[in-house]
Amino acid sequence: MRPIAIMGAMQEELAGLRPHLTGAQTITVGSREVTSGTWHGHNVVLVLSRIGKVAAATTATALIERFDVKEIVFTGVAGGLSPQVSVGDMVVATEFIQHDMDASPLFPPLEVPLYGQAHFPTDINMRQSLQIAAEGVLKNPSQWIHPDVLRALNVHAPKVHSGLVLSGDRFVATSLESQALQQRLPLALAVEMEGAAVAQVCHDYGVPFAAVRTISDRADDAATMAFTRFINEVASRYTFALLDAWLGQK
Ligand code: ADE
Numbered sequence: 001m002r003p004i005a006i007m008g009a010m011q012e013e014l015a016g017l018r019p020h021l022t023g024a025q026t027i028t029v030g031s032r033e034v035t036s037g038t039w040h041g042h043n044v045v046l047v048l049s050r051i052g053k054v055a056a057a058t059t060a061t062a063l064i065e066r067f068d069v070k071e072i073v074f075t076g077v078a079g080g081l082s083p084q085v086s087v088g089d090m091v092v093a094t095e096f097i098q099h100d101m102d103a104s105p106l107f108p109p110l111e112v113p114l115y116g117q118a119h120f121p122t123d124i125n126m127r128q129s130l131q132i133a134a135e136g137v138l139k140n141p142s143q144w145i146h147p148d149v150l151r152a153l154n155v156h157a158p159k160v161h162s163g164l165v166l167s168g169d170r171f172v173a174t175s176l177e178s179q180a181l182q183q184r185l186p187l188a189l190a191v192e193m194e195g196a197a198v199a200q201v202c203h204d205y206g207v208p209f210a211a212v213r214t215i216s217d218r219a220d221d222a223a224t225m226a227f228t229r230f231i232n233e234v235a236s237r238y239t240f241a242l243l244d245a246w247l248g249q250k
Helices: 053-067 124-139 147-152 175-184 195-205 223-249
Strands: 004-008 022-029 032-039 042-048 071-080 090-098 160-167 188-192 209-217
Touching: 004 053, 004 223, 032 053, 032 223, 042 053, 053 071, 053 195, 071 124, 071 195, 071 223, 090 124, 090 188, 090 195, 124 160, 124 209, 124 223, 160 195, 175 188, 188 209, 195 209, 209 223
Parallel strands: 004 042, 004 071, 071 209, 090 160, 160 188
Antiparallel strands: 022 032, 032 042, 071 188, 090 209
């Protein structure tokens, strides 16, 4: 049975997952520790991609070439861009754009050269089942996160959204930059640093890909503090709940 790959960018997000794999074994490939095991009867490989598009792309390539993974799901956090998207919400990506790609005037801004496209869609079946799993988790967030923590982070009735997510090699941490991204790409729900790179690799290899991001901050002047608290207190428990529900229903 070809494994399902689970990728995350930060140790804090993935740390809570390893103990849930049965028969876990870890090997190192290309400086990445890849843990294989089973979860709800599925063969799974779990890997920390590290941060940024290059790290994510090399990790995805290693997963496909060395582990013959049948699909890749990326879970992690993102900064909210759309005014509809609040801290504690989840975003299921329907497509990705690299917001820092610009080979103009040789190619249109945002277009990935020689691909003829800026948008890289995710797999429809994966994202539909992840949406159902995410809605299940957020129906009762205090099952996963202590209510005091949710209150302190201002998380009330969190929602699941689906739509465009942006990736770039920048942590967006000023209102100025966040507003500029919203003006340029008004459909974008959130911004992070890896998804579009994995989407491009999966496009190259014909491997189904999906991504779910929990909103840790609003990519504004307060983003750094919000991000740090969220990563430490919330991210890994949400990620576990989401994947446990998704793999359990698969
Ligand atoms: N991941 C989480 N928050 C982010 C932000 N504000 N910018 C880029 N990536 C992020």
